[in-house]
Amino acid sequence: MASAVPFFLVDVFADEPLTGNPLALVPDADDLPVERMQAIAREFNQSETTFLVRPTRDDATWRLRSFTPIGAEVFGAGHNAMGAWIWLADAGRLPAAESVFAQEIGDEVLPVRVTRRAGERSEVSMDQSAPVFGRTAEDRAALADALGLGLGDLADDAAQTVSTGADHLLVPVRGRDVVDRVDVDPGRLLRVLRDAGAEGCYVYSRDPIDAESVAYARFFNPTVGITEDPATGTAAGPLVAALVAAGSVAEGAAAVVEQGFALGRPSRLRVTVTGTQVRLSGSGLIVADGNLRL
Structure with missing residues (x-):
């Protein structure tokens, strides 16, 4: 019997639908092996597909794993991470108002601030590594x-x-x-x-x-x-x-x-x-x- 894996498409850095950078997002992906994540990324064929999983570090709120269509895992905090936190906010997975979280990407844990105001889209601000x-x-x-x-x-x-x-x-x-x-x-x-x-x-x-x-x-x-x-x-x-x-x-x-x-x-x-x-x-x-x- 086929199993259903939920997914979402998020337009990141967008003011209206079908602009910005589209991200395929798969939440609660802990049971997916890496090979299946890579195959799903090929299926969506977006520049990156992000999977939300439980963190391995005690100081992180969520762990993000992102893959390109050829199966390469990428570790920067860009639209791949931005889209994940937009989804978390809109899906009610985060507290209301403004809060600071920590995302595990590769070997790093980076801070993220999510601001939610009534009637407005959630805004995400996240720190990248030092240049x-x-x-x-x-x-x-x-x-x-x-x-x-x-x-x-x-x-x-x-x-x-x-x-x-x-x-x-x-x-x-x-x-x-x-x-x-x-x-x-x-x-x-x-x-x-x-x-x-x-x-x-x-x-x-x-x-x-x-x-x-x-x-x-x-x-x-x-x-x-x-x-x-x-x-x-x-x-x-x-x-x-x-x-x-x-x-x-x-x-x-x-x-x-x-x-x-x-x-x-x-x-x-x-x-x-x-x-x-x-x-x-x-x-x-x-x-x-x-x-x-x-």
Whole structure:
């Protein structure tokens, strides 16, 4: 007899349905072996599918395990975690009003603040790891080729790998139109990312659509089988950390990064960097629910 496994679809960093970054979420997944989690992630074929399980650490409230369609487990606190806490709040699994919790992701336990107000969507703010600034992409011509761009499309500043939980190569280009023209060659980009010690690639410009935003970006991650992601918290965090370190964004300011417009999934990710604290904030909504019959 087939068993039913409940699931939900959450649009993260979204103001209305069918925008933002969709996340497939499977709650109460303790009885699912890893191989079954990976198969479910392939079935949904979202950039990430998150499974809520009991924590292994006494200081954590929930443990999150997230997998890409190729079965790679990812450990950053981005839309994969944001969507889980939005669901927990909307499903009544959390206390009312504002509360602080702890999420276990990989080897880390990171704080999460969930604010619930009557008549409004729940807002989630969660800390990422302290920023780590890594290697730069030395071969600019190879980088441009991998992105389907000309050498002159790259900005003067170097592309650098920065991590707040996941190593991503931040690539500044000369304009929003250049970001939209990116046409990735996955094989070439994989070589560039390996040389730079990075997992994914965040291409951005400093001329966003909204004047109050700080950047306009697209994210590509052939390392874990993501062709393009519409909203990537694990990349927006490093980007704002790098802009604060360069003096381009004020420390402590709520900086908005625009992403997903090229995919028809407009998303706005809010990041605040104060010292080594990188805090990602956002909201979203549950757009679907059902059962897997396994």
